[in-house]
Structures are given as C-alpha cells and as structure tokens.
Amino acid sequence: MKLPKDPVMLLSVINTYLRDYHSSLEELCQDAEVSSEEIKEQLAVLDYHYEPKQNQFV
Numbered sequence: 001m002k003l004p005k006d007p008v009m010l011l012s013v014i015n016t017y018l019r020d021y022h023s024s025l026e027e028l029c030q031d032a033e034v035s036s037e038e039i040k041e042q043l044a045v046l047d048y049h050y051e052p053k054q055n056q057f058v
Helices: 007-020 025-032 036-044
Strands: none
Touching: 007 025, 007 036, 025 036
C-alpha cells in the first residue's frame, strides 16, 4: 500500500483504512509495511494522536 506524504491526506487515508479495513493501527502498519511510530510522528505534526479505543487518529 502506498501512503501519501502530505500529513492531511495521510490522516484521511489512515482513518479510512482503520475504519473500513483494520482493527488496529498495528494491523494496518503490518499490511502497509510501515512503522506505526513513523505514522504517529507524521500525524503528530497536525496534533493528531492515535486512540486505540476509537481506532482512529483524533
């Protein structure tokens, strides 16, 4: 899976995949072959953080 570099687009794609296809960030990252820490760092720039109970970045 190719993820966008732009943080705003990344947020949209990640939350869509979490909502529709994956039960956790770790599962999504394994499928996309990316580091969860890398995703968290990129979205922290926008002040979004992963909430496991909601399974989304808020």
